[in-house]
Amino acid sequence: MSNPTAPADAAQLKDIVAHAKEYGFVFQSSEIYDGLAAVYDYGPNGVELKNNLKRLWWEAMTQLHDNVVGLDAAIFMDPRTWEASGHVAGFNDPLIDNLDSKKRYRADVLLEEKAAEYEKAGDPARGAALTAEMGRLLTANDLAGVRQLIINEDILCPVSGTGKWTEVRQFNLMFSTQGSAVDSDAPPVYLRPETAQGIFVNFLNVQKSARQKIPFGIAQIGKAFRNEIVARQFIFRMREFEQMEMQFFVRPGTEGAWYDTWKAARRRFHEAVGLSPAKLRFHDHDKLAHYAKAAVDIEYEFPFGFKEIEGIHSRGDFDLTQHQTLSRKKQQYFDADIDxxxxxxxxxxxPFVVETSVGADRLFLATLCEAFAEETITEGEGEAQQTKTRTFLKLHPALAPIKAAIFPLVRKDGMPEKAQQIFDDLRFDFRVTVEEKDAIGKRYTRQDLIGTPFCIVVDGQTLEDDTVTVRDRDTRAQTRMPISALRAYIAEAVSFRRIFEKL
Structure with missing residues (x-):
């Protein structure tokens, strides 16, 4: 018997971070050299979970929509790309230093956190007013006003506890490197700060080669790089990260309807992968980019509060127009349909563009936070009965790093060999493993901690009638079934179809 699973927010971020390292999901980059700040490596289980999330997003975009096709653009692009996009001149964060602690902060983050405090204290109107005022000042590039707002709100440095702040100044977030190994005067080449521009510069190449008609989308998964000064909250904000973006090209005048369509579709996706609807919300932007008609974030309630995991933006024709102007290459589409x-x-x-952009690493973290579960269970009977806390990852079976673990009950009597036969049969269809070490209870626990949905036990009866016991991760219920039924049983549970049907 067990008590209801504890809510995901019962776990602190430190618990998630410790679990991620201990069980092979995420490691600090270059840890043996004391680590590189805001850069992380994905371990054996982490890379499986992340790849499953990426593959799920990719197929949901390109397989379920006959008018969305894929692209894999290079990280390095002609420097003029970033002039056209506005990143060279305007890709900045407003930074402020505390004179006592010497610590540097993003001014907008300090104000956003203050607004969140008001909301938690039951005064959402005051928080909204603060966010709106911050947006107005940043839009006007009134950095002195931003500093004064921080002072007026009595925001103190978390380290020194004082409000001795420097002036606010802008800092460009793009990494740059030398563009030529032989020409020292060559212009710098930037590590792309977003993946979207690779789609825009290939708009006509893709449209013509894929024979697409408006409306259609181009999807891409790829690395992006931002020189974040304030990188924190584990993998939520990193200097090297992965984006899953889709730019949807539409006829001018129809962008509003498509914006609403994709806004709803993307919310359904996050619910379908297992994120709690109660922990998801829309947050409309108070500060819009000068070219944007509308922008909304889908936020998830992490242990450190509601934060963005995906953005949906109505970008107008800004990007293609900018590239047409600077490259002097027409980016027009001929629409033969009748008005x-x-x-x-x-x-x-x-064309106008509606963008959906989700952070693969942020979705990974949200999935991990949502799945981290603890429950009180009672085992045994009579005097041998004991109560303990069980920790497990309640991942959707389609996302779990390992789909099934096969356990020979003992390491003799032909059981290991039978377990290996089952493994060899299933490995062509699923990521499975064989585990023989330790008592069966400890083996269950290890698989629970990495989110394996099924454990298959080979015992003496298996050798007689070719049946095994299959234990369910979430309910701990055990079902006896023929070995011949395993493939269909597992396939039904771990198929992406279970998720796609909710979209």
Whole structure:
């Protein structure tokens, strides 16, 4: 018997971080050299979970939509790309230092955290007013006003506890490197700060080669790099991260309807992968980019509060127009469909864009936080009965790093060999493992801690009738079934179809 599973927010971030390291999900990069700040490596179980999330997103975009195709653009791009996009001149964070602690902070983050405090204290109107005022000041590039707002709100340095702040200044977030090994005067080449521009510069290449008609989308998964000064909260904010983006090109005038469509679709995706609806919310942007018509974040309630995991933006024709201007190459699309208002073809125009952009690492962290579960269970009977806390990862079976673990009950009597036969049969379809070491209870616990949905036990009866006991991770219920039924049983539970049906 057991008590209900504890909510995900009962776990502190430190518990998640410790679990991620101990069980092979995430390691600090270069840890033997004391680590590189805000850079992380994914371990054996982490890379499986992350790859499953990426593959799920990819297939949900390109397989379920006949008008979305894929792209894998290079990280290095012509430097003029970032001039056209505005990153060279305007990709900045407002930074402020505390004179006593010498610590550096993002001014907007300090204000956002203060607004979150008001919301938690039951005064959401005051928090919203603070966020709106911050947005107004940043839009006007009034950095002195931002500093004064911090002072007026009596925001103190978490380290020194004082409010002795420097002036606010802007810091460009792009990493740059030398563009030529032989020409020292060559312009710098940037590590891309976003993956979207690789899609925009390939708009016509993809449209023509894939024979797509408006509306259509281009999806991409790839690394991006930002020189974050304030990188924290584990893998939530990193200097090297992975984005899963889709740019959807539409006829001007239809972008509003498509924005609403993708906003709803993306919310359904996060619920389908297992994130609690109660822990998801939309947050409309108070500060819009000058080219944007609308922007909203899908936020998840992490142990450190609601934070963005995905953004949906109506970008207008800004990006393609900018690239057309700077490259002097037309980025127009010829639309042969008939405009019912004029009775003529729509003709040439630069499409508008609706963007969906989800952070693979943030989705990974949200999934890990959601799955981290603890429950009180009672084992044994009579005087031998004992109560203990069980910790496990309640991952959707389709996302679990390992789908099934096969346990010979003892390491003799032909049971290990039979377990190996089952492994050899299932390994072509699923990620499975064989484990022989320690008592069966300890083996269950190890698999629970990495989220394995099924444990298959080979015992004496197996050798007689080719049946095994299958133990369910979440309920701990045990079912006896023929070995011949295992493939279909596991396949039904771990299929992406179970998730796709909810979309």
């Amino acid at each position: 019912p208002g004029t009775g003529k073809a729509y003709g040439n125009y630069i």
